[in-house]
Ligand SMILES: C=C1C[C@]23C[C@@]1(O)CC[C@H]2[C@@]12CCC[C@@](C)(C(=O)O1)[C@H]2[C@@H]3C(=O)O
């Protein structure tokens with residue numbers, strides 16, 4: 309999605325990517341010290357409810373997905389068809405990348421107005437403290453950055469990431485059809501789905517996140533709370549937990565444990581808009597661990613950058629007036645680049661109109 313860079317060109321983020329050497333840190337320095345987070349660490353022990361697990365082969369899959377999107381905005385999927393081998397390959401390529409010396413990784417540093425490359429996540433600019441993580445974003449071909457990282461040995465990384473992108477794209481299209489059905493919509497209702505509703509033309513990014521072990525996890529933040537902007541995110545987390553979702557009901561953070569072989573699906577802001585707020589984009593964050601490092605691989609999937617997404621007319625009723633104006637992913641990302649977690653109100657329509 310090269311046109312997405314337009315969204316960031318107007319809002320360059322000057323992050324100083326040469327940050328802490330996490331491996332040798334004996335304590336959390338002031339630059340990375342967040343207000344104490346004791347609640348998140350007890351998450352697992354006291355969680356009374358858990359994120360739904362949905363078998364994509366279940367005959368009632370559509371009902372389950374609709375219910376999960378409405379009540380949670382996040383769910384695990386099993387029977388998704390992505391091979392264990394591919395998940396393990398993508399994980400080992402991610403580890404390979406983050407274990408490179410810092411100076412080498414910085415050769416592929418993301419530019420201030422760019423989308424792809426190595427560095428701190430873009431949202432870091434909204435916080436006064438730094439996060440306990442490193443990221444690498446792939447948009448389109450990973451070739452250019454992979455060559456900077458491994459001048460003579462980049463092919464395997466590219467092959468694995470390209471295969472992952474291809475499989476995730478197929479799975480996203482499949483999930484989108486189930487999601488549309490759960491909203492009572494037909495594939496014909498979504499013009500940009502293209503012939504045979506194959507969703508050939510879409511915008512996507514792979515975000516590799518690396519969370520080193522941390523001497524004091526109560527004072528550090530792996531990835532600060534945010535919602536994802538596009539339609540859906542499919543997340544593969546390694547065997548170490550860290551992902552948490554905010555539960556409006558109960559007003560607390562719930563840990564999403566890694567379930568071997570399953571993937572986590574998040575509702576993004578554009579799906580919230582398309583569903584006229586029936587589905588909620590889930591607020592989530594990643595916490596860190598005292599002894600274990602953690603890798604996660606997020607695939608963020610949306611419509612072509614300039615296609616306008618608006619609340620589906622079938623979901624607008626006298627009881628549920630249209631809540632948002634139309635917005636493209638590109639425009640939405642530029643609003644988000646300015647207003648971050650407060651972006652949705654900027655496209656909210658007066659409910660009485
Ligand atoms: C398509 C995109 C969504 C994203 C910005 C991006 O251009 C590529 C990276 C994505 C990501 C991943 C980590 C969290 C996030 C908020 C961020 O800073 O970069 C998301 C962005 C998003 O969903 O807005």
Ligand SMILES: O=C(O)CCC(=O)C(=O)O
Pocket residue numbers: 515517531536543545550551552592593594603604606
């Ligand atoms: O690491 C995680 O579990 C969350 C990652 C995430 O939210 C993202 O990449 O957008």
Ligand SMILES: [Fe+2]
Pocket residue numbers: 534535536541592606
């Ligand atoms: Fe996210």
